Amino acid sequence: MSDPMFAVRGLSCVRGDRTLFAALSLELRAGEAMHIRGPNGLGKTTLLRALCGLSRPVRGEIRWRGERIADLAEDFTAEVAYVGHLNGIQGELTAGENLRLAGRVFTRRGHAGLSEREALERVGLRAQTDRPARHLSQGQKRRLALARLLVLRRPLWVLDEPFTALDAASVASLSSLIGEHMAAGGLALVVSHQAFDLPGIRDFELTRYCRSRR
Amino acid sequence: MTGGVLGAMRAVFLRELLVFWRRSTEVMAALVFFVIVTTLFPLAIGPERRELMVVAPGVLWVAALLATTLSLNHLFASDYQDGSLEQMLMSPYPLSAMVLAKIAAHWVLTGLPLALLSPLLAVQMALPTKAIGTLVGSLLLGTPTLTLIGAIPAALTLGVRGGGVLVSLLVLPLYTPILIFGAEAVAASAGQGFASVAHLSLLGAFLALALSFAPWASSAALRVSLD
Numbered sequence: 216m217s218d219p220m221f222a223v224r225g226l227s228c229v230r231g232d233r234t235l236f237a238a239l240s241l242e243l244r245a246g247e248a249m250h251i252r253g254p255n256g257l258g259k260t261t262l263l264r265a266l267c268g269l270s271r272p273v274r275g276e277i278r279w280r281g282e283r284i285a286d287l288a289e290d291f292t293a294e295v296a297y298v299g300h301l302n303g304i305q306g307e308l309t310a311g312e313n314l315r316l317a318g319r320v321f322t323r324r325g326h327a328g329l330s331e332r333e334a335l336e337r338v339g340l341r342a343q344t345d346r347p348a349r350h351l352s353q354g355q356k357r358r359l360a361l362a363r364l365l366v367l368r369r370p371l372w373v374l375d376e377p378f379t380a381l382d383a384a385s386v387a388s389l390s391s392l393i394g395e396h397m398a399a400g401g402l403a404l405v406v407s408h409q410a411f412d413l414p415g416i417r418d419f420e421l422t423r424y425c426r427s428r429r
Numbered sequence: 430m431t432g433g434v435l436g437a438m439r440a441v442f443l444r445e446l447l448v449f450w451r452r453s454t455e456v457m458a459a460l461v462f463f464v465i466v467t468t469l470f471p472l473a474i475g476p477e478r479r480e481l482m483v484v485a486p487g488v489l490w491v492a493a494l495l496a497t498t499l500s501l502n503h504l505f506a507s508d509y510q511d512g513s514l515e516q517m518l519m520s521p522y523p524l525s526a527m528v529l530a531k532i533a534a535h536w537v538l539t540g541l542p543l544a545l546l547s548p549l550l551a552v553q554m555a556l557p558t559k560a561i562g563t564l565v566g567s568l569l570l571g572t573p574t575l576t577l578i579g580a581i582p583a584a585l586t587l588g589v590r591g592g593g594v595l596v597s598l599l600v601l602p603l604y605t606p607i608l609i610f611g612a613e614a615v616a617a618s619a620g621q622g623f624a625s626v627a628h629l630s631l632l633g634a635f636l637a638l639a640l641s642f643a644p645w646a647s648s649a650a651l652r653v654s655l656d
Contacts, residue, residue, distance in 0.1 A: 299512060305511060363516075
């Protein structure tokens with residue numbers, strides 16, 4: 216089997232004076248996805264933020280294509296797309312402008328994915344292209360945030376509750392987006408309390424790495 | 430579609446201009462504050478030209494400084510709340526470059542109009558005509574420095590309750606040298622002190638210094654705030 220593209224070993228994270236989880240290890244190969252599970256307050260968001268380099272873990276190392284992400288710095292962030300609790304959408308700009316700017320600011324030369332029109336089409340927001348993003352509903356904003364994944368075309372997707380505020384049909388169509396991403400050799404880490412159907416996704420129980428109960 | 434770091438900076442710059450433009454009340458607030466303060470002084474002191482002339486450089490500069498301080502909260506706050514800042518941290522380009530572009534856009538919308546409007550207010554403050562050029566020059570050199578330096582505490586206090594007050598407290602001691610040399614430059618060319626060129630060159634030196642470290646320091650502060 217090939218070397219894992221993304222490897223985490225001995226990871227520990229602390230919030231305040233509380234150790235959230237310790238000695239956590241996981242591996243992802245090209246085309247693999249993982250569904251990180253666990254009850255509220257366990258540190259799933261903290262884990263995802265540490266995995267994409269937004270916050271620094273107290274212990275452990277994270278390697279991308281064999282190199283430590285701290286050494287890669289921007290060469291790592293150039294390959295990760297993160298969708299957090301916040302949508303990262305500027306309300307004063309239209310849906311189209313939000314995506315167009317994401318494409319300009321966040322992609323390196325020659326690495327652009329879909330155009331904003333195609334991406335909006337895929338998430339069913341084509342009709343909203345010229346509407347200011349602040350007039351969109353919660354679910355539409357969420358879909359716009361996910362459309363950014365298509366514009367950026369990065370190999371590793373880190374998704375924190377991507378399906379909040381989405382209706383059942385959207386959940387189905389967006390989980391198929393993750394499926395397509397995997398089929399194209401992409402990696403995905405998903406935290407979700409909502410059930411979604413995605414063949415080939417592995418479950419990862421965070422509870423195993425938490426010493427103390429809440 | 431993209432043009433490297435400069436292309437990304439340009440995109441951030443234009444995005445900021447567009448956003449601030451659509452939210453123009455916030456941009457106008459600093460300018461309106463500047464106008465109101467400098468308009469109140471002649472009313473309070475009296476229309477006596479000699480008295481006004483003495484305080485004019487100081488009043489104009491203090492008003493400009495406070496107006497800039499007021500506008501600092503808008504620099505990162507909304508991007509922090511909607512998550513855009515988080516996304517900016519995931520950019521494949523150095524964060525300090527993005528921050529510099531944001532600061533530049535912020536200055537174009539707050540500092541620049543302030544400097545351009547100042548001749549009008551200078552006349553109202555009975556500042557001699559020969560000093561007006563120096564006033565505009567000193568503000569053009571000084572206000573970008575104020576915004577650059579102010580970006581550091583603005584980034585550091587993101588998500589902190591009462592952050593606005595904290596920013597003013599942190600930033601005012603750093604602003605004093607710029608205030609002193611700025612006001613002194615104007616006073617000098619109004620014929621009350623030494624030649625203004627020396628003060629203006631010092632302001633230029635401050636700007637160069639701030640340009641070299643402020644974007645880097647505020648991006649480090651942003652990473653801390655968003656950890």
